[in-house]
Amino acid sequence: MAASPHTLSSRLLTGWVGGCVWYLERRAMQESPHKFMHLFRNINKQWITFQHFNFLKRMYVTQLNRSLNQQVKPKPEPVTSPFLEKTSSGQAKAEVHELRPISPPSLPLSRKANEKELIELESASVIEASIDVGNATKEEKQWKEMKLHVDDLPGILARLSKIKLTGPSSVRGVPPHKLPGACHRIALVVSTTSAGFALAPGPFDWPCFLLTLLGTGLASCAANSINQFFEVPFDSNMNRTKNRPLVRGQISPLLAVSFATCCALPGVALLTWGVNPLTGALGVFNIFLYTCCYTPLKRISIANTWVGAVVGAIPPVMGWTAATGCLDAGAFLLGGILYSWQFPHFNALSWGLREDYSRGGYCMMSVTHPALCRRVALRHCLALIGLSTAAPILDVTTWTFPVISLPINLYISYLGFRFYRDADRKSSRKLFFCSLWHLPLFLLLMLTCKQPPGGGSDKGEPQS
Amino acid sequence: MASLRSGRRTVVSHLCRAFTGPGSHLAPERGAPRRDAAPSRVSRFCPPRKSCYDWIGPPDKCSNLRPVHFYIPENESPLEQKLRELRQETQEWNQQFWANQNLTFRKEKEEFIHSRLKAKGLGLRAESGQKATLNAEEMADFYKEFLSKNFQKHMYYNRDWYKRNFAITYFMGKVALEKIWNKLRLKQKKTIN
Numbered sequence: 001m002a003a004s005p006h007t008l009s010s011r012l013l014t015g016w017v018g019g020c021v022w023y024l025e026r027r028a029m030q031e032s033p034h035k036f037m038h039l040f041r042n043i044n045k046q047w048i049t050f051q052h053f054n055f056l057k058r059m060y061v062t063q064l065n066r067s068l069n070q071q072v073k074p075k076p077e078p079v080t081s082p083f084l085e086k087t088s089s090g091q092a093k094a095e096v097h098e099l100r101p102i103s104p105p106s107l108p109l110s111r112k113a114n115e116k117e118l119i120e121l122e123s124a125s126v127i128e129a130s131i132d133v134g135n136a137t138k139e140e141k142q143w144k145e146m147k148l149h150v151d152d153l154p155g156i157l158a159r160l161s162k163i164k165l166t167g168p169s170s171v172r173g174v175p176p177h178k179l180p181g182a183c184h185r186i187a188l189v190v191s192t193t194s195a196g197f198a199l200a201p202g203p204f205d206w207p208c209f210l211l212t213l214l215g216t217g218l219a220s221c222a223a224n225s226i227n228q229f230f231e232v233p234f235d236s237n238m239n240r241t242k243n244r245p246l247v248r249g250q251i252s253p254l255l256a257v258s259f260a261t262c263c264a265l266p267g268v269a270l271l272t273w274g275v276n277p278l279t280g281a282l283g284v285f286n287i288f289l290y291t292c293c294y295t296p297l298k299r300i301s302i303a304n305t306w307v308g309a310v311v312g313a314i315p316p317v318m319g320w321t322a323a324t325g326c327l328d329a330g331a332f333l334l335g336g337i338l339y340s341w342q343f344p345h346f347n348a349l350s351w352g353l354r355e356d357y358s359r360g361g362y363c364m365m366s367v368t369h370p371a372l373c374r375r376v377a378l379r380h381c382l383a384l385i386g387l388s389t390a391a392p393i394l395d396v397t398t399w400t401f402p403v404i405s406l407p408i409n410l411y412i413s414y415l416g417f418r419f420y421r422d423a424d425r426k427s428s429r430k431l432f433f434c435s436l437w438h439l440p441l442f443l444l445l446m447l448t449c450k451q452p453p454g455g456g457s458d459k460g461e462p463q464s
Numbered sequence: 465m466a467s468l469r470s471g472r473r474t475v476v477s478h479l480c481r482a483f484t485g486p487g488s489h490l491a492p493e494r495g496a497p498r499r500d501a502a503p504s505r506v507s508r509f510c511p512p513r514k515s516c517y518d519w520i521g522p523p524d525k526c527s528n529l530r531p532v533h534f535y536i537p538e539n540e541s542p543l544e545q546k547l548r549e550l551r552q553e554t555q556e557w558n559q560q561f562w563a564n565q566n567l568t569f570r571k572e573k574e575e576f577i578h579s580r581l582k583a584k585g586l587g588l589r590a591e592s593g594q595k596a597t598l599n600a601e602e603m604a605d606f607y608k609e610f611l612s613k614n615f616q617k618h619m620y621y622n623r624d625w626y627k628r629n630f631a632i633t634y635f636m637g638k639v640a641l642e643k644i645w646n647k648l649r650l651k652q653k654k655t656i657n
Contacts (some may be wrong), residue, residue, distance in 0.1 A: 139509065139521070142521060142522035143511070143519050143522070143533075144519065144520055145511070145515055146518040146532070229629070233529060233625065236523065236527075236529050236530065236562075237529075237566070242528065248530070249518075249520035249530060249532065253632060253633045254636035257633055296622070299618055354600070354604055355603065357607070357611070358610050359566065359610075361614065361621070363611070363615075367608055425600055
């Protein structure tokens with residue numbers, strides 16, 4: 001009989017995860033500002049359904065697995081060089097340019113010609129002045145008072161902690177309703193944590209589960225806020241991130257730091273005393289890793305990708321330790337799966353964003369070591385097959401799991417191989433989009449194939 | 465580079481002044497009902513007189529950073545003045561760096577495209593009349609080169625930016641505490657009276 005509440009709980013959780021996905025999809029359809037959510041270190045982990053996937057296939061969307069570097073471009077847009085860009089604002093200046101040739105710098109033959117030139121020059125300057133005035137009033141309207149309205153604060157803080165996406169103007173040229181589905185970042189971190197909790201052996205403890213989710217969510221809010229605090233000038237120069245609250249001056253850096261502290265302290269306290277100290281320690285470590293290691297490293301060395309993969313791998317480990325109270329093989333397996341997944345996902349994404357990285361001064365493999373970038377992506381696609389085989393060996397799942405997950409693992413490996421061989425935008429996009437649906441499906445399959453309690457050795461009771 | 469080095473010296477001297485005590489500072493403007501520390505780049509914007517907040521503008525065309533008009537209150541304390549000057553100076557330094565960065569990037573990118581097209585024997589214009597471009601794989605060489613060439617510059621910038629950001633936030637905290645303290649003192653005086 002002990003088996004049934006447990007099986008019921010894991011089935012409930014599978015249903016919950018599915019419901020979560022459905023809910024996110026509905027929210028995505030309703031809300032106008034749509035953007036992808038990020039994991040702890042702003043990894044693009046898209047919790048999307050197949051419908052989103054189709055939506056995405058129609059869009060030319062590239063996401064960066066690093067904060068700041070996402071760019072959503074309208075489709076289809078040819079790669080334009082600066083040659084085609086107009087340095088001046090639009091038509092107005094073009095008119096002025098047309099007028100100028102009328103008054104050529106030739107010596108006046110007669111006074112009449114001289115006067116004519118003067119009149120033309122004057123008219124040109126008058127038009128220019130009126131254009132300038134027009135531009136000036138337009139510019140003036142865009143100035144905003146830096147006064148914090150209390151009503152706006154919840155929305156601003158939601159954007160700061162990446163709970164909510166930024167406004168519709170954030171994506172150049174793309175109307176809001178055409179943007180792909182919203183993925184709330186905190187919800188993603190929380191989802192991977194809950195997957196870790198659900199996959200851990202032992203009876204399913206709902207209070208512990210909810211405390212873990214709350215604590216992890218708060219810790220993630222704090223980390224995201226600090227990340228945005230550090231990256232204001234870089235965010236300003238990237239299209240996706242240029243509408244963040246700190247960039248727009250909606251809140252001050254002091255407020256961002258205070259908010260982060262107010263999230264981190266209760267979050268970590270909740271994890272340490274409400275769940276267990278190990279989970280609390282992992283939470284602190286992850287915040288530290290994301291804000292103090294990954295964020296600065298992005299501009300120093302390509303090692304940031306590996307650090308970032310660890311940051312993404314920790315939430316499911318936290319879920320596992322929350323349920324079992326110890327770091328055992330299953331926790332490392334889950335962490336390993338998330339770690340491996342980051343590479344095909346991010347490396348494929350970063351392939352299309354090399355220009356932005358270069359201009360912004362970001363050290364990414366795709367820019368400095370392109371061959372390594374593709375090799376690592378392929379390597380980790382294959383590692384996923386190995387890890388799914390290790391799952392039943394470590395008593396996390398039954399042997400059904402490697403069998404049923406083999407098709408999707410083979411497919412992503414195939415795309416990884418194509419990316420490795422072709423090294424072009426098309427193959428990178430295919431690999432990226434595949435990774436978006438691969439992870440949720442992979443985790444769902446794991447949940448459905450979870451080892452029933454009788455089959456595995458008993459792990460410790462969850463400490464609460 | 466020279467401007468960055470001098471910028472760093474200014475930061476260091478600024479921070480030293482901030483920590484040791486009030487040094488020389490600009491005499492506050494008097495007379496106008498609203499006083500402003502306007503961004504030094506050309507901006508014809510003037511905030512309304514009755515507003516006592518900072519104003520933030522649209523992103524600059526070159527640097528993509530948003531300029532801020534700092535409000536100077538009537539009874540600005542030395543600490544508030546230090547904070548404002550630090551923010552003003554950081555803003556200018558940031559604007560300069562990013563404007564330079566973006567312009568240099570664009571210029572070098574054009575030169576690269578130019579030289580590659582020449583090497584290929586192609587003209588600058590495609591058949592359609594538009595300017596010719598290179599594909600992403602060809603541009604990748606340029607991006608790699610640009611990044612490695614400017615690595616040191618980016619390192620110095622990062623270090624300075626982090627220092628300034630922390631200093632500004634620290635002073636904001638101090639100013640906030642000072643304001644709270646003054647308010648409490650005022651309340652205390654009122655209750656005594």
